[in-house]
Amino acid sequence: MNISSLRNWGEIVEAMAEKRVKLFGMWCSPFALRAEWALKLKGVEYEYVEEDLFHKKSEELLRYNPVTKKVPVLVHDGKPIAESLVIIEYVDEVWKDGYPILPKDPYERAQARFWAKFAEDKINPATFAVYSTTGEQQQKALQDAQEVFKTLEEALKGKKFFGGETIGFVDIAAGWLPCWVRIIEEIVGINIVNENNLPLINAWFDDFMELELVKGSLPPKDKLYAFSKARREKFLA
Ligand SMILES: N[C@@H](CCC(=O)N[C@@H](CS)C(=O)NCC(=O)O)C(=O)O
Known part of the structure; x- marks a missing residue:
């Protein structure tokens, strides 16, 4: 394997990681729990990132949610979504064939x-x-x-x-x-x-x-x- 293919491989892994779902939360945040419940109900695999809100917010959190700088933030395919109720609706719409969260009517x-x-x-x-x-x-x-x-x-x-x-x-x-x-x-x-x-x-x-x-x-x-x-x-x- 030469260096250029390694670089390609790295890019592929990075791109796959971006595709994954990431949730920024905090252990005692009821708002972050909402997002977790929605993802779990849908059976979506996600990476959970614990934020230390009382000491130092991570660079990633500030980059993904520069407006309110709060958790939860859901990152899907590299795109951030903030506000827990908005996140629940987003999860319901994207994984629409899974557990129904909002009624159809x-x-x-x-x-x-x-x-x-x-x-x-x-x-x-x-x-x-x-x-x-x-x-x-x-x-x-x-x-x-x-x-x-x-x-x-x-x-x-x-x-x-x-x-x-x-x-x-x-x-x-x-x-x-x-x-x-x-x-x-x-x-x-x-x-x-x-x-x-x-x-x-x-x-x-x-x-x-x-x-x-x-x-x-x-x-x-x-x-x-x-x-x-x-x-x-x-x-x-
Ligand atoms: N309305 C927001 C509230 C989120 C919120 O208040 N999160 C708190 C943790 S429970 C937070 O990130 N606080 C950090 C800060 O205020 O700087 C939602 O529903 O997502």
Whole structure:
């Protein structure tokens, strides 16, 4: 084999590597988990790259996502896609013959996007408010959080998962809540979701956490608990 063929071989290997799927994430990022769940549901093989967001973001991450500089970033055929909900839709469209994430029917698709957006815009800040406050402010935040969960419960009526009998777009979008909310409850010593006040959401928390896909991908509970507790103390300081 001469040098020029070696160079060609190197180029081929590099080109094949580019073809592969790469996911930039961080161990405690609920947004990165969404992208992982979407890829795993589709059975897509990917390389996971752990980012050290608290010390130094990698050159690659900054190159692939110069706009927000956040994870997750999916790189497919060398092309980067940022924003977790956009990534889920992209994965669903590209690997369209695999597990269906969004419904086929346009109206149902619109509904799924609506509830995913509702969870993103309303539930995320409401649970964060319970986590990052104390006293009266926290009591108010608790009421608000329970109210928005009550509204989200509408989308679960008559169904096991938001997607129906199996998980779909809204389950993936909101799927970090069952794990994170239980940890927040433990840290702040307040119950947000239970079988009396939010029976459908409560059952969904349990059912979602029971899925092999989810059990096998969540961060270690003790590590997440310690990290989240320290983060709350920082906020309060
Ligand atoms: N809306 C974004 C949020 C992503 C996000 O906030 N990622 C965090 C990690 S959980 C991050 O990369 N933070 C780094 C930074 O803010 O510089 C998404 O859904 O992808």
